[in-house]
Amino acid sequence: MTYSAPVEDYKFLFEHVVPLGDLRGTERFADATDDVTVAILTEAGKVSEEVLAPLQRPGDLHPARLENGVVRCSPGFQEGYEAIAQGGWVGMAAAPEYGGMGLPMALTAAVGEMMSGACMALQLAPMLSQGQIEALEHHASDAIKDLYLPKLISGEWTGTMNLTEPQAGSDVGALTTKAEDNGDGTYAVTGQKIYITWGDHDMGGNVCHLVLARLPDAPAGVKGISLFMVPKFLPDEDGNPGERNTLGVVSLEHKMGIHGSPTCVMQYDGAKGWLVGEPQGGIDAMFTMMNNARLGVGGQGIGVAEAAYQHALAYAQDRKQGKTMPSVVEDTILGHADVRRMLTTMKADIFAARAIAMSNAVAIDMARATGTAAWKARAALLTPISKSFGTATGIGVADMGVQVHGGMGFVEETGAAQFCRDVRVTAIYEGTNGIQAMDLVARKMMDGGEAAMALLDEVAEDVEAARAVFPRLANAVWEAVESMREATEWLVAQSDLQDRFAGAVPFLHAFARVLGGHMHLKAALADRGGAREKLARFYIQRMLPEHLALLAHAQAGAEGLFALTPEELAQ
Numbered sequence: 001m002t003y004s005a006p007v008e009d010y011k012f013l014f015e016h017v018v019p020l021g022d023l024r025g026t027e028r029f030a031d032a033t034d035d036v037t038v039a040i041l042t043e044a045g046k047v048s049e050e051v052l053a054p055l056q057r058p059g060d061l062h063p064a065r066l067e068n069g070v071v072r073c074s075p076g077f078q079e080g081y082e083a084i085a086q087g088g089w090v091g092m093a094a095a096p097e098y099g100g101m102g103l104p105m106a107l108t109a110a111v112g113e114m115m116s117g118a119c120m121a122l123q124l125a126p127m128l129s130q131g132q133i134e135a136l137e138h139h140a141s142d143a144i145k146d147l148y149l150p151k152l153i154s155g156e157w158t159g160t161m162n163l164t165e166p167q168a169g170s171d172v173g174a175l176t177t178k179a180e181d182n183g184d185g186t187y188a189v190t191g192q193k194i195y196i197t198w199g200d201h202d203m204g205g206n207v208c209h210l211v212l213a214r215l216p217d218a219p220a221g222v223k224g225i226s227l228f229m230v231p232k233f234l235p236d237e238d239g240n241p242g243e244r245n246t247l248g249v250v251s252l253e254h255k256m257g258i259h260g261s262p263t264c265v266m267q268y269d270g271a272k273g274w275l276v277g278e279p280q281g282g283i284d285a286m287f288t289m290m291n292n293a294r295l296g297v298g299g300q301g302i303g304v305a306e307a308a309y310q311h312a313l314a315y316a317q318d319r320k321q322g323k324t325m326p327s328v329v330e331d332t333i334l335g336h337a338d339v340r341r342m343l344t345t346m347k348a349d350i351f352a353a354r355a356i357a358m359s360n361a362v363a364i365d366m367a368r369a370t371g372t373a374a375w376k377a378r379a380a381l382l383t384p385i386s387k388s389f390g391t392a393t394g395i396g397v398a399d400m401g402v403q404v405h406g407g408m409g410f411v412e413e414t415g416a417a418q419f420c421r422d423v424r425v426t427a428i429y430e431g432t433n434g435i436q437a438m439d440l441v442a443r444k445m446m447d448g449g450e451a452a453m454a455l456l457d458e459v460a461e462d463v464e465a466a467r468a469v470f471p472r473l474a475n476a477v478w479e480a481v482e483s484m485r486e487a488t489e490w491l492v493a494q495s496d497l498q499d500r501f502a503g504a505v506p507f508l509h510a511f512a513r514v515l516g517g518h519m520h521l522k523a524a525l526a527d528r529g530g531a532r533e534k535l536a537r538f539y540i541q542r543m544l545p546e547h548l549a550l551l552a553h554a555q556a557g558a559e560g561l562f563a564l565t566p567e568e569l570a571q
Helices: 007-017 034-061 077-086 105-139 142-154 282-318 337-370 373-410 416-427 433-441 450-466 471-492 497-502 504-526 531-543 546-554 566-570
Strands: 065-067 070-072 158-162 178-181 187-197 207-214 225-231 233-235 241-244 247-252 263-276
Touching: 007 034, 007 105, 007 337, 007 504, 034 077, 034 105, 034 416, 065 247, 077 105, 105 142, 105 158, 105 207, 105 225, 105 263, 105 282, 105 337, 105 416, 158 187, 158 282, 187 207, 187 225, 207 263, 207 282, 225 233, 225 282, 282 337, 282 373, 282 416, 337 373, 337 504, 337 531, 373 416, 373 433, 373 450, 373 504, 433 497, 433 504, 450 471, 450 504, 471 504, 471 531, 471 546, 497 504, 504 531, 504 546
Parallel strands: 158 207, 178 207
Antiparallel strands: 065 070, 178 187, 187 263, 207 225, 225 263, 233 241, 247 263
16 A cells, blocks of 8 residues: 555645745745745655655564664665755755755644655654754854754754653653863763664764763753763864764664664763753753654654555455445445544544644744744644644554454554554653643643633634534534633643643643644635535534543542552552
């Protein structure tokens, strides 16, 4: 079964659901015309379908491996990466002064999703470079920018981020990697990092590590962390890879999925590095990279969901099993009600998650183009929702894809299981989905819920305008908006953060459900009587009501959550 990039879906989204008109009206993104947008989406779709998708199964069956200290990539990955680099896809959103295209994040995110759907294991390499590029643009010295950005943007060099240590996972402040001043503007970095995606490879160029470490006498916790650029090869006076730095790969993790992506245990033994940003300003600089990655990871979930859906649909269109009802035309399992329920649910959730992610990306772009507080707040609010809901959609759709296949889904040769294995990590890395939800109900509500209410107000305005065309659908979404508003008011009134955290995940998913209803309603207005109206009716009538149960859970607070003792949990 071949992968088909959702180019037409993106064209529809950018024209009718998350329009780019305001974006194109800014000086920064005036060149992102409709013609440019269509050309970018079309060409990225071709690369995804023709170059990357054929690498999906080989990467799973022939994983990256460590040989004599060198990581050997899966068959075809070098050629696939070269196609990404030579096409300019790494530097889509990067500054033109360093060789980037300066395109909106909305287009970068759309392309990232398509490439993830084709081959997530390989797409991780350019995604991490894109995050590093943004971090360097915002925080690095001019000297570091001049040396590293052109090569990262061209794809000649690749970038990583090194946060996690065995004792410092989500609690980054517990890290022990140290950096000591060499007295010549460089630092000696010593320590071990784990779970370093694409920490090494044999695709040529240099591997540029952004490493969190602690300077001598730095305070404990996250406030004492600094960020360093530590390359695999030390650049010579001409800026080319020179002497090998004192760092290396200890081992590769044997993972559940994304086998083609080398996940490394990295050892730094006094490796030479350069400070990025201010001393003890590392966490702020790294969060610039992580926020970029969180939107990208949400896109990975959506991309894998799209691929899993296409795979399941193709199987259902061909598989004959049992008798369908006399009123059903299809003689394959596509004619069975439960199979049709699963496939329609998959399709509806993918559209909702994709539209939310693109709304998030446009908010990021508008914040950069205008600098206004309202757009910055909107982008910050939507980021944890995009990451969590996008990845949850990927996991849920991939799981349903296996179910559509029945027993054949449990057999590796069909390829359905790979989507489940590959996408599962997206809910874990770049901040677990639980942490994303806690961020939403705590930090993102420090404004008293102002940003959330502003978004709900906009949704309500759109819903009111839709009443004349779709009164029942609009009323259902309006009632959901009001329920969400009341739940948000309850949330911000809770002074005990534990009461917020106890229901953070269901609150986030309820918010996503409501936003998804809004997106589907907008799609229905643009396609009256068409397939998108039919899909909107399915989502709003059958899936949107889930928000009520989620909000009941969200507003239950922490009471009773810790009622069971550890001993009782173990009984």
